[in-house]
Amino acid sequence: MDGWVGAWTGGRAAVHVGDVADFNAQFFPSGMDAAQRLRRLRQAHHYACLAVCYSPEPALLVLPGEVAPEWTDWLARELAWGQVEVHSGVAPDRTVAEALAARPALAAWIADSGHPVVGWGRNAAQGEGPELAAVRRYESKAAAHGLFTALAPGHPGITVPQQERADGRRRAARRLTARAARGRTTVLKSPYGVGGYGTVVVEPAELFAAGGGGALLRRLVRTEVLPPEGELLLEEYVDPGPAARLRDLTYDAVVGPDGTVHPVGAGVMDVAGTRYQGVTVGPGAVPRDAAETARGFALAVGERLAAEGYRGWYDVDFVTDRQRRLAPTEINLRLTGPAVAFVLRARLDRVRGPGHLVRTLDGMPLGARLAPAALHDHLERLRPRCARLGVTLLPLIPTACHEPEPVVGLALAGPDTEALDAAEALLAAANQGLAGMFEALR
Structure with a gap:
């Protein structure tokens, strides 16, 4: 099989391991306390439900949280899968690697399954080597920026935001205040961070309202936006101007086992502040010129990653400026939320015919906390209403419906x-309508 699907799994059904927390944990800052670490692990465990779509066809699924069979039955029906063997609830409060170490029979069953094994990203549990070294290097937003700067001159349409490394938190506070005094908005970054953690946009008014750079940094640490220790990067804020609709773009690709880089595609991300919310991929989602510019640059990045030993999925994220140029902001050397959208599109195009657009909505708010069975019933009522619009509804993250701030992850095709x-508007209204339903019961 040609293309990225062949490079990813050889076109075969695969074992999907929901080890998001394992990948994230290797970049947790040293100053993170036990309670915060546990919160981050549990958040990652919800996101690990995306493991169901790590490849176009799962054979066996390993999830840290507990899921009901109705969930995978729904997806199998819509995506024409065969039987999917599910092992869920294996690691509610630890990493999946720790859980599998305590369950050698399950670990051996996975190893002997005869299927390719796909995880979120490379981590130390899979062994040291060039691939993990490349992950550790280029997941750093400082190292990625250096690579972008080296490659950009050969790519018209690419502009690299200026970035400076602050020597200590006090200097970072002074530099932030000085930039704000000149009216400059700054993107403040920890070198490592996922899901928006460790990155924040600081506007001058916000800094002065907080009482200056030092006070603002202390507040950002207290509210767990920034890690308590470590260096900080101050990056130029790229103003999108009238290009705001295409503010956040991504380009995904796969480095195959032989080091060949295979393009996957471009997508328009929905980013609230610095937090990724979802993506739209498919025909026409990204204008042709922007998609081609992103493709050329992202593949050049992939060639460099491949030369340093990386193998697997990666993406390059961009923001657009007023001149519609693309400014690369980070490299993700792992699967991502957009990767799931591309996988779904590939599967749907194969089993139903080409032309699908896919939109993922990773954390749609619910108006009330629901038990899993109640969430299933709620979505089942919405499924035919979406179908009348020509849209297929696919539940992706069903486990966060009973959190203090309940959400559900969905895909629309x-x-x-x-x-x-x-x-999307129909779903948002129905989800919020849950609050009124429960109010009526009081």
């Missing part, structure tokens, strides 16, 4: 953005 917009 349809023929055009208008249909996806209508279905």
Whole structure:
């Protein structure tokens, strides 16, 4: 099988291991306390439900949290999968590697399954080597920036934001204050961070309202936006101007086992502040010129990663400036939320015919906390209403419905953005309507 699907799993059904927390944990800052670490692990365990779509066809699924069989049955029906063997609830309060070490029979069953094994990203549990070294190097937003700077001159349409490394937190506070005094907005970054953690946009008004750079940094640490220790990067804020609709773009690719880079595609991300919320991929989602510019640069990045020993999925994220140039901001050497959208699109195009647009909505708020069975019933009522719009509803993250701030992760597949917009609006209204339903019971 040609293309990225062949490079990823050889076109075969695969074992999917939901080890998001394992990948994230290797970049936790040393000053993180036990309670914060546990919160981060549990958040990652919800996101690990995306493991169901790590490749176009799962054979066996390992999840840290507990899921009901109705969830995978729904997806198997819509995506024409065969039987999926599910092992869930294996690691509610630890990493998946720790859980598998305590369950040698399950670990051996996975190893002897005869299927390729796909995880979120490379981590130390899989052994040291060039691939992990490349992950540790280029997951750093400082090292990624250096690579972007080296490659950009050969790529018209690419501009690299200026970045400086602050020597200590006090200097970072002084530099932030000085930049704010000149009216400059700054993107403040920890070198390592995932899901928006460790990155924040600091506007001058916010800094002065907080009482200056030092006071703002202390507040950002206290509210767990920034890690308590370690260096900080101050990066130029790229103003999108009228290009705001295409503010956040991503380009995904796969480095195959032989080091060949295989393009996957471009997507438009939904980012609230610095927190990724979802993506839209498929025909026309990204204008052709922007997609081609992103493709050329991202593949050049992939060639460099491959030369340093990296193998697997990666993406390059961009923001657009007022001149519609693309400014690369980070490299993710792992699977990502957009990767799931691309996998879903590939599967749907294969089993239903080409032309699907796919939109993922990783954390749609629910108006009330629901038990898993109640969430299933709620979504089942919405499924035919989406279908009347020409949209297929796919539940992706069902385990966060009973959190203090309940959410559900969904995917929508349809023929055009208008249909996806209508279905998203329908779902948002119905989710919020849950609050009124429970109010009536009081």
